[in-house]
Amino acid sequence: xxxxxxxxxxxxxxxxxxxxxxxxxxPDMTLEKISDVVSPRLDDTIKKxxxxxxxxxxxxxxxxxxxxxxxxxEFEMYFQDAEGKWHKCANESELRDATLLEAGAxxxxxxxxxxxxxxxxxxxxxxxxxxxxxxxxxxxEAEYEKQKLLxxxxxxxxxxxxxxxx
Numbered sequence: 001x002x003x004x005x006x007x008x009x010x011x012x013x014x015x016x017x018x019x020x021x022x023x024x025x026x027p028d029m030t031l032e033k034i035s036d037v038v039s040p041r042l043d044d045t046i047k048k049x050x051x052x053x054x055x056x057x058x059x060x061x062x063x064x065x066x067x068x069x070x071x072x073x074e075f076e077m078y079f080q081d082a083e084g085k086w087h088k089c090a091n092e093s094e095l096r097d098a099t100l101l102e103a104g105a106x107x108x109x110x111x112x113x114x115x116x117x118x119x120x121x122x123x124x125x126x127x128x129x130x131x132x133x134x135x136x137x138x139x140x141e142a143e144y145e146k147q148k149l150l151x152x153x154x155x156x157x158x159x160x161x162x163x164x165x166x
Contacts, residue, residue, distance in 0.1 A: 030102045031136065034063060034073075035117065042075065043122050045089065054079035054087060059119035065109050070095040077119060112139055 029037075038061055046056045059077030066072045074092035081087065098106050109115065115133045 027100055028102050029100055030105045031063065031108065031115065034105075038073075038075075042077070042119055045077065046119075046121055049079050049089070054081055056121045057086075059089075060116050061119055062114055062116045063109060064115075065113045066095050069098050071098060071101070071106075071109055072096065075119065108136065108139060112136065 042059070042061065050056055057078045057080055059075065061075040062073070064072045064074065072093055072095055074090070076088060076090035079087045079089065098109075101109070112135055115136050117133050
């Protein structure tokens with residue numbers, strides 16, 4: 001690969017990362033909607049750079065709690081060229097207003113502080129590039145179990161933390 005082409009490709013990679021988060025969100029976003037919007041863009045980025053001779057290796061996409069009114073998005077992906085040199089493609093968004101998120105999504109982000117989705121290379125046309133976050137799945141399961149206890153029709157709404165001492 002000629003040095004000029006390689007420099008141009010790396011510069012293009014950096015520029016693509018800078019504009020990645022522009023016009024991404026609409027009001028009432030859930031974590032699933034975020035994934036649905038981001039996944040095709042990540043997939044396109046992987047395909048574009050692989051077509052230019054880079055090999056995709058790994059990456060991650062994160063939704064992070066920033067402060068009581070904001071969150072932030074970020075991603076990083078790693079590519080290797082034919083000579084074995086590694087190239088990082090990464091960016092983080094400006095702070096985004098929490099009002100863009102659906103209430104449950106914001107509550108989840110506040111509780112977990114960071115939700116990270118591994119970025120996998122798509123194997124076929126319909127594959128999801130973003131994989132599930134294990135902490136998010138565990139959190140949702142715990143919230144579901146709490147809600148089941150609270151919603152039980154004849155259940156006593158109080159839950160004993162310590163067993164009764166005799």
